Amino acid sequence: RESQSNSPRPCPSSPRRPRRPQPLERSMAWITTASFNPSSLTGPYVAGGAAAASPRSSAYPDWVLLRKTARISAFRNATTAEGRTAEGRAVEASFWLVDPPGVSYFSVHCPGLQEEPQVVCAEAAFVLFRVRFSFPSERRISTHHFVYTARGAAGPPSLQLLPEPPGVEAVKSHQLGLLPRGGERYAVAFLDRSWTARGDAWQWQFDAYVFSSETCSWSKKEASLGLSESDAALLRPYATSKQIVVGASALGWVDISRGITVLCDLFDERPVVKYIPFPATGVCIAPYYRLTRHSAQCFHDVACYDGLIKFVEIGSNEPDCMIKGKGWRATTWIRNISWRSWRKHTRVDVANISVDPRYSALLPELWNHETHKLELKKLVFLLPTLSVRNDDLLYIMAKVGGEHDKAWVIAVGMKSAVVEGLAPVSTGRYCPSTMFSPCAFPSYLNNMTQGNKSEEPLVGCDGGILEEEEIQAEHRIRGPDMGNPVVKYFKR
Structure with missing residues (x-):
């Protein structure tokens, strides 16, 4: 394997059938970069493999999807924290x-737990998640919660049960927001709203x-x-899908x-x-799989970095861009909470996004x-999904x-119009519009004393824990010229 050439194979110059993926043990050779722009990404998922990526000197990523x-x-592993329910x-x-x-991904272990826990929100060193038990x-x-x-350096990770606010009958997860306060301090806000009569008029009370x-x-x-009045009218059919921090003392x-x-x-x-x-x-949000609330998440996303709110919209001149072969464009806007309006930031059309030809082995x-x-x-x-870093990815x-259970997460540079990396992911039975949450907490783990890594199960790039025979191959995660090896999904 060491004697294999690292030079990229030329793409076909005339039409021919896509080559069949090589067997796993023959297709996992690293390749070098030739004409790639340096990527701001780290790890083995970037175009050209590890050679194209910015080196990561820390044990954990700065942020994750x-x-x-x-x-x-x-x-269990070095990130494991323990707590107790009420x-x-x-x-x-x-x-x-x-x-x-x-x-x-994250895993939760608790006796009697059958429903899969859900992330509510994550900010800085903190992740707020929900665990729910049903008693039919x-x-x-x-x-x-x-x-x-x-x-990080202050000690091992911790897990704190969030008590319910007094006088509230039922806390809905989407009404909670998480605000870092510096160091290990944080605040959680529960925003309750009601349509209340004030004299002869009705108005919102928060x-x-x-x-x-x-x-x-x-x-x-x-x-x-x-x-x-127009803002109050927009709040009437309000449906919260995510929470963001927009300042030192402001939540959205x-x-x-x-x-x-x-x-x-x-x-x-x-x-x-x-x-x-x-x-x-001018984008018309149409129902997607008859889930109107989720359909907007297929076209919009919001993130905030250092007080600057970013908004992206996927638009199309064609009736349904969620069909193979249809064109679409991505447009981003930025806004500070003190500004009166949004400012258009970047725009890219899918037809103009450059994809290195060496990815043809992965996606023929x-x-x-x-x-x-x-x-x-x-x-x-x-x-x-927008990046939570100060970049244009x-x-x-x-x-x-x-109909496939396997999807690809693709990093696109909005200014360069270049695919900077991609990775496979198993969607399975999960609704794609609720799958991912950008989180920065791993960077706070990097000063933590590491446990014995050899005793930890290894994670695959599709979110599955690997079996022993897969570990060696997975350490050489595929670059764009590595064929399309099949990775076993997580075994329950």
Whole structure:
């Protein structure tokens, strides 16, 4: 294997049938870069393999694309933290981390747990997730929220049960938001809203419940409204899909189809509720698999970095861009919470995105025999995800065919219009629009004392724990000229 040439194979100069993927042991040779632009990504997923990537000197990635749905598993590693539910059940949470665009995941172990836990939100060193138990015979559901803290140099990771705010009958996960406070301190906000009569008029009333990790207690505050009539009207059919931090004392609850409800001055006696509508566009959000709430997530995403909000929209001049062969374009806007309007930032058309021809071994279906190029639009587009770093990378999930369980997460440089990396992921039975959450907490683990890595199960690039015979091959994760080896999915 060491004697194999690392030079890229030339792409076919005339139409021919795509070559059959090589057997695993013959197809896993590293290749060198030739004409690639240096990538801002790290790890083995970038075009050209490890040679094209920025070297990572730390044990964990700076940030990850985390699958929101956990695996129920007793596997442990150096990231494992332990806690207990309100009823005293032991809970263990572990994270299995790979560089983007590879997909990371987390696992939870708890006696009697049958429903897979879900990530609610993640900011800085913290991950807020939900664990839920169903008791059909008693006709009740027991829901518990935990905050995972990556302590880093201060000690091992920890897991804290979040008590329910007093006087609230049922806490819905999408009403919670997480705000880092520096070091190991954090706050959790629960935003409760109601349609209330005030004299002869009806208006929104927002109550903010704030939990402090320092006092381990909740406080309740009635928020004042900084809403115009048009903003208040947009809030009526509001459906929260994610939460973002938009300042040192401000949280945003995102309705991915309309805009962001922002709770400002969270720690003042009288917080203020504002609303930021998304840029007005001509894209018509149609129901996707009859799930109207999820359909917008197939075309929009929102992220915030250092107070700058980023919004992306996938648009198309054709009726349905979520069909193989249809064209689409991605447009990003940026906005600070103090600005009066959005500013258009970048735009790229799928027809202009350059895909290195060496990826033809991984995705021969993209090859155009007439132009002798790979065309990204031949994939079935699923959803966009914005980076949480100060860069212009957009991560898109796409499939070769809509019926396949295997998809690809593709990193696209919005300014360079170049595919900078891709990685396979198993979608299985999960709804693609709710799969991933960008998280920065792994960077806080890098100063932590490492355990015995040889005793930890290794994670595959599709989010599965590897069997022994797969480990050696997986250490040489595929570059664009490595064929299309099949990776076994996670075994329950």
